[in-house]
Amino acid sequence: MIYFDNAATTLHKPEGVIEAVVRAMKTSGNAARGVHGASLGAAGTVYETRKKLAELFHCPRPDHVAFTANATGALNIAIYGLLAPGDHAVTTALEHNSVLRPLYDLEERGLRLDMVPADRLGNVRYEDFERLLRPDTKAVVCTHASNLTGNVLDLRRIGEMAHRHGAYLIVDASQTAGCLPIHMEEMGIDVLCFTGHKGLLGPQGTGGLCIRPGVELRPFQRGGSGVHSYDRRQPSAYPTRLEAGTLNSHGLAGLSAALDYIAREGVGALHAAEDALARRFYGEVSRIEGVTVYGDHSQAQRAPIVSLNIRDYDSAVVADVLYTDYEIATRAGAHCAPRMHEALGTTEQGAVRFSFSPFNTLEEVRIAVEAIRDLSKE
Amino acid sequence: MRPRLLRLIVSFHTTTAAMAMERYCLENAVPGRLIPIPREITAGCGMAWSAPPEEKDTVLRAAEGGEIEIAGTYVLEI
Known part of the structure; x- marks a missing residue:
C-alpha cells in the first residue's frame, strides 16, 4: 500500500x-x-x-x-x-x-x-x-x-x-x-x-x-x-x-x-522532504487535463497536502478506485472542514486529499501521478 | 514500625513540579528522594522530596536553581 x-x-x-x-x-x-x-x-x-x-x-x-x-x-x-x-x-x-x-x-x-x-x-x-x-x-x-x-x-x-x-x-x-x-x-x-x-x-x-x-x-x-x-x-x-x-x-x-x-x-529537514514530495505531486497533477487542485500552491510555506478532484467524479469513488486498483490510500469526501468546502465550491463533490510524510518516496509520487493520469482519461 | 527519623520534607503543588525537582536534584547531586507525602503535611495523596535536615539550604537552592515552585518546607520526624 x-x-x-x-x-x-x-x-x-x-x-x-x-x-x-x-x-x-x-x-x-x-x-x-x-x-x-x-x-x-x-x-x-x-x-x-x-x-x-x-x-x-x-x-x-x-x-x-x-x-x-x-x-x-x-x-x-x-x-x-x-x-x-x-x-x-x-x-x-x-x-x-x-x-x-x-x-x-x-x-x-x-x-x-x-x-x-x-x-x-x-x-x-x-x-x-x-x-x-x-x-x-x-x-x-x-x-x-x-x-x-x-x-x-x-x-x-x-x-x-x-x-x-x-x-x-x-x-x-x-x-x-x-x-x-x-x-x-x-x-x-x-x-x-x-x-x-x-x-x-x-x-x-x-x-x-x-x-x-x-x-x-x-x-x-x-x-x-x-x-x-x-x-x-x-x-x-x-x-x-x-x-x-x-x-x-x-x-x-x-x-x-x-x-x-x-x-x-530536525523539523526543517523532515518538512523539506515531505514538502518536496507534495510540490512534485502538485506540479505533475496540476498539468493533467480534467484535474482541479485546491489551495494556494504559490505559498512559500505549506502543509504537505494536495487536494484535488477529477472532472465531476465523486471524490469517494476516485479514492475507492485509487485504493482498490492502485493500493493508494487517500481520504475522500468532506474533511470535517465545512466552511472550507463552501469556499472552494466542493460541498457536493468533496475532494480527494493526498497528504505526505517524510517517509513517502518519489517513486510513490510517480505511481500516484500515473494513477491520476489514468483516471482522468476514463 | 521502623524508628522515626528527622527529615526535611519539601512539598509541591503538582506532580510535574515534583518530577522537575527529582530531575534537577539527580543532575546536580542534591541529596534526597521522592516519597509519598506524609500525613502531617496533608492527608491527601501526592509526593514530596525528602532529605536530611542539614541539607535544607542545598535543597532549597536546588528548587530555586531549577525554578521549581514548592508548596511548603517542613522538618518532621517520620
Missing part, C-alpha cells in the same frame, strides 16, 4: 516510537499515582515529554504543557476554558469541526462569533481580522494550516493583531506540529493545541496544549489528580488543573521517542 493519508494520521512511525510504547506497557505504572519505581518511571516519562514539547514549541514552562487524548480535546479545553457566553470571538473559514463545533455550541449559548472568510484559493484576507476584531474580542481561534488545502496562515501577523486588540490567540496546530517551526513567543500564540499522531509521528491518543504563562483556562474536566485528594475543587496549578484522570503514559512514552527522532532529524 502507498499511504498518502498522513494528514489523518502518520502511518509510518520511527521504530523507536514503537519500542518505547512496548517498553512502557511492560514497565510503566500510573504516573502521579504512587511513589514506587513503576509510577515514578511513568511520571518521569511524562515529565520529559512535557520538557521536549516545551522546547520544540518554545513554550516558556514545561508545566504549562497539558496532555489530552488529541487536538480536539485540547481545543475543547482551550475554547471552553477561555470563552463564555457574552464574549466575542473571531475564527476563520479554514477551520476544522474541532474548532467550529465548540464555537457553534457556545454561540448557541450567547457567544458572539465572527468568521474571517476564505476565497476560492482558500486564502484569507488579513485585513478581515482587523475589521472583525473589537475591543471586547476575547480570542481569535484559528488553524495554523488548513487540513483541506494545506494553506498556512501567518500566525505572527494574526497574533500581533489579536494582541493589539487585547484578544488571545488560540491555535490549532493539528496539521503543522512537527511539520513546520512553531515559536509560541515569537508568533504571539497564547494557547497552542496539538496532536501527537500526525506530524509529531507519535501514537494516537496523544495530544495536548501549551499555555502561555498568565493565560487562565478554566478546568474542562474534574477528577483524580494525584494531589490534594480532600480538596473539593480541581487543583489550580497547571498542568494538573487540566489533567483529570490517568494520563496515557504508554502513548506519551512513544511521543517522547518521536520527539527525540524529530530533534535528531
Whole structure:
C-alpha cells in the first residue's frame, strides 16, 4: 500500500516510537499515582515529554504543557476554558469541526462569533481580522494550516493583531506540529493545541496544549489528580488543573521517542522532504487535463497536502478506485472542514486529499501521478 | 514500625513540579528522594522530596536553581 493519508494520521512511525510504547506497557505504572519505581518511571516519562514539547514549541514552562487524548480535546479545553457566553470571538473559514463545533455550541449559548472568510484559493484576507476584531474580542481561534488545502496562515501577523486588540490567540496546530517551526513567543500564540499522531509521528491518543504563562483556562474536566485528594475543587496549578484522570503514559512514552527522532532529524529537514514530495505531486497533477487542485500552491510555506478532484467524479469513488486498483490510500469526501468546502465550491463533490510524510518516496509520487493520469482519461 | 527519623520534607503543588525537582536534584547531586507525602503535611495523596535536615539550604537552592515552585518546607520526624 502507498499511504498518502498522513494528514489523518502518520502511518509510518520511527521504530523507536514503537519500542518505547512496548517498553512502557511492560514497565510503566500510573504516573502521579504512587511513589514506587513503576509510577515514578511513568511520571518521569511524562515529565520529559512535557520538557521536549516545551522546547520544540518554545513554550516558556514545561508545566504549562497539558496532555489530552488529541487536538480536539485540547481545543475543547482551550475554547471552553477561555470563552463564555457574552464574549466575542473571531475564527476563520479554514477551520476544522474541532474548532467550529465548540464555537457553534457556545454561540448557541450567547457567544458572539465572527468568521474571517476564505476565497476560492482558500486564502484569507488579513485585513478581515482587523475589521472583525473589537475591543471586547476575547480570542481569535484559528488553524495554523488548513487540513483541506494545506494553506498556512501567518500566525505572527494574526497574533500581533489579536494582541493589539487585547484578544488571545488560540491555535490549532493539528496539521503543522512537527511539520513546520512553531515559536509560541515569537508568533504571539497564547494557547497552542496539538496532536501527537500526525506530524509529531507519535501514537494516537496523544495530544495536548501549551499555555502561555498568565493565560487562565478554566478546568474542562474534574477528577483524580494525584494531589490534594480532600480538596473539593480541581487543583489550580497547571498542568494538573487540566489533567483529570490517568494520563496515557504508554502513548506519551512513544511521543517522547518521536520527539527525540524529530530533534535528531530536525523539523526543517523532515518538512523539506515531505514538502518536496507534495510540490512534485502538485506540479505533475496540476498539468493533467480534467484535474482541479485546491489551495494556494504559490505559498512559500505549506502543509504537505494536495487536494484535488477529477472532472465531476465523486471524490469517494476516485479514492475507492485509487485504493482498490492502485493500493493508494487517500481520504475522500468532506474533511470535517465545512466552511472550507463552501469556499472552494466542493460541498457536493468533496475532494480527494493526498497528504505526505517524510517517509513517502518519489517513486510513490510517480505511481500516484500515473494513477491520476489514468483516471482522468476514463 | 521502623524508628522515626528527622527529615526535611519539601512539598509541591503538582506532580510535574515534583518530577522537575527529582530531575534537577539527580543532575546536580542534591541529596534526597521522592516519597509519598506524609500525613502531617496533608492527608491527601501526592509526593514530596525528602532529605536530611542539614541539607535544607542545598535543597532549597536546588528548587530555586531549577525554578521549581514548592508548596511548603517542613522538618518532621517520620
